[in-house]
Amino acid sequence: MGRVPVDCVLRLVLLASALVQPLGCGDSSTSGNRCTAVGSDCSLRQAAQVSGVRIGAAVRSGFEGDAYTRVLVREFDSVTAESAMKWNQTQPRRGVFDFDEADRLVALAEANDMAVRGHTLVWDQATIGATPPYVEEIRDPEEMRAVLSEHITTVVGHFRGRVDAWDVVNEPLETVGSTLYENAFHRALGPSYIAEALRLAHDVDPHATLFVNEVLADAAGPKIEALIQLARDLLADGAPLHGVGLQGHFFGPPRPQELRRNLQELADLGLIVELTEIDIVLRPAGSREAQLEQQRQDYFDVACACLAVASCRRMTLWGFTDRFTWLDGFVGPGSAPLIFNGAYGPKPAYFGLREALAKPASCGEWSYPGSVEG
Ligand code: XIL
Numbered sequence: 001m002g003r004v005p006v007d008c009v010l011r012l013v014l015l016a017s018a019l020v021q022p023l024g025c026g027d028s029s030t031s032g033n034r035c036t037a038v039g040s041d042c043s044l045r046q047a048a049q050v051s052g053v054r055i056g057a058a059v060r061s062g063f064e065g066d067a068y069t070r071v072l073v074r075e076f077d078s079v080t081a082e083s084a085m086k087w088n089q090t091q092p093r094r095g096v097f098d099f100d101e102a103d104r105l106v107a108l109a110e111a112n113d114m115a116v117r118g119h120t121l122v123w124d125q126a127t128i129g130a131t132p133p134y135v136e137e138i139r140d141p142e143e144m145r146a147v148l149s150e151h152i153t154t155v156v157g158h159f160r161g162r163v164d165a166w167d168v169v170n171e172p173l174e175t176v177g178s179t180l181y182e183n184a185f186h187r188a189l190g191p192s193y194i195a196e197a198l199r200l201a202h203d204v205d206p207h208a209t210l211f212v213n214e215v216l217a218d219a220a221g222p223k224i225e226a227l228i229q230l231a232r233d234l235l236a237d238g239a240p241l242h243g244v245g246l247q248g249h250f251f252g253p254p255r256p257q258e259l260r261r262n263l264q265e266l267a268d269l270g271l272i273v274e275l276t277e278i279d280i281v282l283r284p285a286g287s288r289e290a291q292l293e294q295q296r297q298d299y300f301d302v303a304c305a306c307l308a309v310a311s312c313r314r315m316t317l318w319g320f321t322d323r324f325t326w327l328d329g330f331v332g333p334g335s336a337p338l339i340f341n342g343a344y345g346p347k348p349a350y351f352g353l354r355e356a357l358a359k360p361a362s363c364g365e366w367s368y369p370g371s372v373e374g
Contacts, residue, residue: 044350045077047358051307054115055357056316058082058277059105060324067344071320073112080117080276080316081105082326086130087123090155094134094147099158106162117276117316118163120213121152122197123170124183128330136184144188145196152200160205165314167213167245167276168201169194175215178226194230195239202240213245213276220258224265231269245276248302249318251331254280256301260308267311275306277318279327279337280349296348299339303356304363322347 048055056078063069072079083089084101091097109116124131138144156166172194174181185193198210212231217224227244234241244266246259263273280298282291306312319325323342327335339350355362 042354042358044075044354044357047354048077050358051356051360053307053312053357054078054314055353056080056115056117056314057320058119058316058318059084060319061101063105063108068321068324069108071340071344073108073114075320076114078115078117078314078316079105079109080119082319083130085118085155085159086120087135087151088130088132091151092132095150097154097158102159106159110162115165115314116159116163117314118156118159118166118208119276120167120170121155121201122148122168122185122193124185125171125175125181127175129171129183131184138184138188141188144185144193148185148189148193148197149200152197153204156201156204156208161207163205163208165209165211165243165274166201166205167211168197170213171215172212172230173214173217173223173226176223178222180230195234195237198234198239198241209242209272210240211243211245211272211274211276212241213247215247215249215277218246218248218250218259218262219255220261224262228262228265228269231266231271235269241271243272243274245274247277247318248275248279248315249277249327250280250298250302250337252281253283254298254302256305259302260305263305263309263312267309271311273306273309273312275302275312275315278302278315279318279325281327281331281335281337292348295336296352298352299349300352300356300363303353304360307356307360307363 044055054077055075057072057076058080059072060082061084063072081102084105090099090102106116108114120130123129124136135147138147152168172180180186180191185197189196194212201208201210212234214223214227217227231241231244246262266273280295280302283294286294303315306315317338319338321340321342321344322336322338323344325335325338327337339347339353341347
C-alpha cells in the first residue's frame, strides 16, 4: 500500500503548481491551453489537471470515426475498453487470443497521451458477464485454476506496461445483495478465486494497480458494507489489492454525500479509489430543460464526491455521447445519461463536470484541498 502516500503527494504537487500558476483555459490571451475560468473554452482533460485527477471514458467497439475520436482525444486523458478487453473478446475460444481491437485502442491512447484502464479480467454474472461458455462449464478446480492462470497471464502480459490499472475482478458481489456472487469461478474455486486472480495479475505486472470493481455500491447500504468487508478480507489475506472501483451507474438520483463517504471509507483502508463507469440517467420528471439542468447538477455533485477524497484519482464515464450508450439496450432508449448529445454537442452535464474539475473550490464545503486526507 506504499502507493497511496505517493499519489497524495503527486496530487498535492499538481494542485500546488495549479495554485502558483493557475492552469486555465480562461486566460487565452497567454495560452490556449490554460483552464481557470469556468465556462471558458477548455477541455475536460485540461480541467482535470487543475484538480490532479484523470478523466476517462469507455470506448465502444469499432470506435474509429472522425467526430467520435476527435471528441474522445480532445476531452479525455484516460480510456477504458467498453468490451474489447473482456474475456469473451480476448479469448473467445480456449487458447485462442485476439487482441486486435484492444491493441488499436491502446495505440490510440498512447498517441494521444492517454492512460488505459484494463477492464476486465474476471467477470461472470448471470445478466451481462463476459465469460465464454467454455469457462462457465468448468467444474474441476484444477482445470479452472489452469484456465484462469493462462488467461490472466496472457492478457496482463500482453499489455504489461501499457495498461496502468486492471479491474481484475468485476462485480464479485450479487448485483442486488451483499454476498459473493456464486459464479463459475466461485463454484470451482470458492471465494479464494478473487485473491488468486489478484496474485496472478500482480505476478505478471507488479506495477499495475489492481482493482476490484463493483456496481450499485455508490450509496449507503448493505452492498457497500459487503464491499468494504471484502476489501478488508483481501488485504488481511495479503492479496495484492490496490484499489476499489465504484462503477457509478446512476439509474436514479445520485447520493453524493453517501458516495463520498463510501469512497473515503475505502480510501481509509489504504486503497486507491476510482469512479469507473459513470453515467447518470435523466430524471423522469419536469421539462426537458429542467431534466438537463438536474443532470448538470448531478454530474457536478458526483465529481465533487471524488474530488473530496484525496485517493480518488480518476473518474471514468461509461461512454461520452448519448449517441452510444449501453443503457439504450439495458434500460431502453432515452435515458440520455452522458455529457454530449447524439450530435457531439456538450450538454449542461458537460459543464457541470468541467466546473467541478476546473474549480474544485466550487464544490463548496467539499472543496479540495480543504478536505485532503491523504
Ligand atoms: C457493458 C457494455 O457497455 C455493453 O456494451 C456490453 O454489451 C455489456 O457490458 N458494468 C460493467 C461494464 O462493468 O463492463 C458493462 O459494460 C456495464 C455494466
